[in-house]
Each structure stands twice: as structure tokens, then as C-alpha cells.
Amino acid sequence: xxxxxxxxxxxxxxxxxxxEPIERAFQEKVNAGIKIEPKDWMPEGYRKTLIRQISQHAxxxxxxxxxxxxxxxxxxxxxxxxxxxxxxxxxxxxxxxxYCAAETLGVSRDQMTEQLLSGKAKYSxxxxxxxxxxADIGAIGWLVDGxxxxxxxxxxRCSFGPYSRAMIRVCxxxxxxxxxxxxxxxKLCNGTQAQQEMAQDALNRWWQPxxxxxxxxxxxxxxxxxxxxxxxxxxxxxxxxxxxVDQTVPQAKYLGLCVPDPDLKWNEEKGxxxxxxxxxxxxxxxxxxNGPCNADRMAARRKAWSDGAWFRDGxxxxxxxxxxxxxxxx
Amino acid sequence: MSNEWPLWExxxxxxxxxxxxxxxxxxxxxxxxxxxxxxxxxTRRNEGVSIWVVKADDITASAPGEKGPLFExxxxxxxxxxxFFDIPDDVGxx
Ligand SMILES: [Fe+2]
Ligand SMILES: [Fe+2]
Numbered sequence: 001x002x003x004x005x006x007x008x009x010x011x012x013x014x015x016x017x018x019x020e021p022i023e024r025a026f027q028e029k030v031n032a033g034i035k036i037e038p039k040d041w042m043p044e045g046y047r048k049t050l051i052r053q054i055s056q057h058a059x060x061x062x063x064x065x066x067x068x069x070x071x072x073x074x075x076x077x078x079x080x081x082x083x084x085x086x087x088x089x090x091x092x093x094x095x096x097x098x099y100c101a102a103e104t105l106g107v108s109r110d111q112m113t114e115q116l117l118s119g120k121a122k123y124s125x126x127x128x129x130x131x132x133x134x135a136d137i138g139a140i141g142w143l144v145d146g147x148x149x150x151x152x153x154x155x156x157r158c159s160f161g162p163y164s165r166a167m168i169r170v171c172x173x174x175x176x177x178x179x180x181x182x183x184x185x186x187k188l189c190n191g192t193q194a195q196q197e198m199a200q201d202a203l204n205r206w207w208q209p210x211x212x213x214x215x216x217x218x219x220x221x222x223x224x225x226x227x228x229x230x231x232x233x234x235x236x237x238x239x240x241x242x243x244x245v246d247q248t249v250p251q252a253k254y255l256g257l258c259v260p261d262p263d264l265k266w267n268e269e270k271g272x273x274x275x276x277x278x279x280x281x282x283x284x285x286x287x288x289x290n291g292p293c294n295a296d297r298m299a300a301r302r303k304a305w306s307d308g309a310w311f312r313d314g315x316x317x318x319x320x321x322x323x324x325x326x327x328x329x330x
Numbered sequence: 331m332s333n334e335w336p337l338w339e340x341x342x343x344x345x346x347x348x349x350x351x352x353x354x355x356x357x358x359x360x361x362x363x364x365x366x367x368x369x370x371x372x373t374r375r376n377e378g379v380s381i382w383v384v385k386a387d388d389i390t391a392s393a394p395g396e397k398g399p400l401f402e403x404x405x406x407x408x409x410x411x412x413x414f415f416d417i418p419d420d421v422g423x424x
Contacts, residue, residue: 039394089374096371100355103337109357110334166354173375312359316333319360 013229030231035161038104046230050160051105052121053232055112058098059123062116063297065091067131068140076134083180084137090177094170101162117302125283126213128291135188135195135202141181143203143210143248149174150244151214159231182251189255196256203252204260211275212283214241220280246272337386338364340371342378350382358383 016024022041029036036042065088072088075081099109115121126144131137152174155167188199215221215237227233235243245264252259263276285291335357341350353372358364364383373381392400408414417424 037394039391041394086374089370093371093374096356097354100337103355108334169354312335313333315359315363316335322360 013225030159037161051107054102058095059116061091061095063123063127071137090173097166101166104162125286128286128293135198138181138184139202139206143206145177147213154234203257335359338383340368341382343380
């Protein structure tokens with residue numbers, strides 16, 4: 001999802017009997033639903049997996065501001081502009097809550113920034129697609145934030161306290177994001193034919209990438225089992241994807257839009273929709289850095305970091321100076 | 331990337347006269363800017379009426395390993411709870 005490519009340790013899941021007493025006590029705490037806090041003992045793999053997962057999640061929130069931010073200056077009304085600014089600002093906040101949660105595990109903010117800017121750390125594939133029209137802002141709120149909510153709601157119950165608490169804050173704010181997106185879509189779908197076509201075109205382009213947000217299919221994601229045992233993941237990628245499709249298809253129907261999937265049909269027996277195979281080749285290409293906007297996104301982040309350096313350093317120098325002056329005056 | 335802003339822990343007092351509560355942390359060069367950032371990061375929806383920020387380095391925390399010696403002694407002192415005492419109903423409200 002926002003952390004699609006998190007590799008936990010390659011070893012299989014140990015049973016309680018195979019564990020040393022300290023690890024066993026840890027696992028029993030997790031099983032009992034007791035939160036793990038930063039200073040508690042934890043397996044190295046748990047720490048590493050969480051750092052990767054939380055920092056990927058944080059990077060996604062931060063890079064995720066770019067596609068929507070591109071429309072702030074072009075929003076169709078002043079009200080839409082104010083709403084979009086608030087939405088994008090929330091995403092910055094989400095990134096900050098998550099970076100702080102990761103820092104409690106012993107990684108520094110600068111290390112994480114460095115990993116993002118060097119391309120070593122990943123972020124969600126979804127933010128490597130361009131926002132071509134205003135309808136894309138509607139589609140992102142509706143579909144991308146919708147998919148994010150589906151993933152983040154179970155993460156509120158994650159075994160790691162700081163991550164769980166960050167997710168609770170994030171989830172409180174996400175609902176506005178999805179609703180403002182759907183509101184944009186409703187407006188367009190009740191508008192002129194050109195506006196309806198614009199909405200349909202946005203759905204056509206964002207549908208598949210949104211489904212990819214849940215990550216590779218369960219058959220391909222070998223690392224789920226350990227993450228599930230550690231309760232840093234609660235549902236499998238395919239379970240969440242199915243839930244998302246089942247929730248979203250009726251919403252598209254309400255808008256009078258057509259979901260761009262010829263294989264989509266209701267399956268009475270399973271009580272959900274069947275849908276077409278996802279283009280995994282495209283997914284892995286985008287994750288590998290070859291999506292339509294990967295280079296732009298990274299360039300924008302690097303520029304923001306280096307352009308802001310004099311400002312960050314200046315404030316730090318000022319703080320030091322003030323502190324020395326205060327000490328001298330005492 | 332050596333000049334990282336220090337980490338501050340943020341405490342917010344909510345609307346209804348409750349104590350300040352820890353809500354998270356953030357980086358800022360000094361206390362004044364930490365308050366400004368806390369306003370933006372943690373109170374975008376009227377979550378509070380007052381903000382405290384404390385440098386994370388200045389907080390002393392109890393160690394997880396001390397949990398037993400610190401907190402277990404209270405377990406045996408059940409008489410600290412009012413329900414320990416049986417007062418006859420005839421006495422009235424107490
Ligand atoms: Fe977010
Ligand atoms: Fe969002």
C-alpha cells in the first residue's frame with residue numbers, strides 16, 4: 001500500500017517453542033494485543049521491518065503532496081483551492097507524524113530523508129502518475145485516499161504503539177480527503193458532457209494504479225506471513241484490494257461512470273466482484289523507478305531539500321546564537 | 331546533513347479543561363518555532379487551547395525493565411481503593 005514493497009526477514013515464521021525466552025515473551029505480548037513501545041525489547045527484524053514500513057509510508061505522504069499540489073494554483077474556485085490546500089497540508093502532517101513514529105526506533109530524520117533522496121527508499125507507486133486535469137484531483141481523493149483509508153484503518157491496531165497512534169490521528173483526517181474528492185466527481189458528473197467525459201477519463205487512468213496500491217498479489221508477496229505474525233500487517237494485499245473494489249464499484253455507478261474493466265462482474269457466490277488481472281509488469285516498472293513521473297517527483301524533492309538548506313541552517317545558527325547569549329546573560 | 335533540528339515532544343491541552351496530553355513530536359530549531367510548528371502539525375482542527383513543547387533530550391523516562399519494582403508494590407495495597415471497605419447501607423451515602 002503506502003508501503004508496498006516492504007521486505008521483512010526472509011526466514012519463515014518461528015513457532016513459540018522455537019523462540020528464546022525473550023522473543024517468546026515479546027511474541028506473547030503481541031498475541032495478547034499489548035502494544036510494543038520504543039524502549040521495549042523487540043527482535044531486530046521487527047525493528048528493521050517497521051523502520052522500512054513506516055518510513056515508506058511517511059515518504060508516500062510527502063511525495064503524495066506533489067501530484068495534487070500541482071493543481072492548487074489552478075483550482076476552479078477559491079473555495080476548491082482552500083480545500084485543496086487544507087488537504088495537501090494534512091498529507092504533510094501525516095508524513096510528519098509517521099517520520100516521528102519511525103524515529104522512535106532509532107533512525108534519524110536526516111537518514112530517512114537521505115534514503116528517499118538517494119532513491120534507496122521507496123514510496124507508493126501511485127504518486128508516479130501525472131495529474132492531467134482537475135478531475136484527477138477528484139479521482140485521487142475518491143480512489144487514492146479511499147484505498148489509503150482501507151489500508152490504514154487496520155493499521156490503527158498495529159502492535160507498535162507509536163505507529164498505531166499515528167494511524168489513529170491520520171484516519172481521523174482521511175475521511176475529509178475522500179469525501180472532498182467524491183464531491184468533485186459528483187459536481188463533474190452532474191455537469192456538462194465535457195465535464196462528465198473528463199471525470200470518466202480520470203477514472204480510466206486512475207483505476208488500475210489505485211488497485212496496485214495494495215501491493216503485489218498474495219501469491220507474489222512472500223513477506224506477509226512474518227508481518228502478520230508481528231501484527232504490523234493485519235490483512236493480506238488481496239483481501240484489502242477485494243474490499244476496495246466491492247466498496248468502490250457502487251460509488252462509480254452512483255456517479256454514472258463506467259469502471260474500466262471488461263472482466264468486472266458481480267460474483268453472487270463469493271458476495272463480491274470478480275475483476276480483471278492487474279498489469280503487474282507496469283507495477284514493478286513503476287516501483288523500479290520507471291513510471292511516468294518518478295524522475296519529476298524525485299527532482300522536486302531534491303530541489304526542495306537543497307533550496308531549503310540555507311533556511312534550515314540559518315534558523316539553527318540563530319537558535320545557537322540566542323542560546324549562547326542567554327547563557328552569557330545568566 | 332549534519333545540522334538536524336532537535337526533536338521536541340508536544341503536549342496539548344484540549345478544549346475541556348483537561349491536563350496537557352502528549353500528542354507526538356516534531357523537529358524545530360528552537361522553542362518558539364517548535365510551538366509554531368506544533369500549532370500547524372497538531373492543532374489544524376481545533377484540538378487544543380494550549381501547547382507545551384519540551385526538548386526530547388530533556389525528558390527522563392523510567393526504563394521498561396523497572397516496571398516491576400516501580401509499579402508492582404501498588405498491587406498489594408488494595409486498601410487504597412474505596413471499595414476495599416464495606417460500609418453498611420444504613421450509613422447512607424459515603
Ligand atoms: Fe495521508
Ligand atoms: Fe489523504
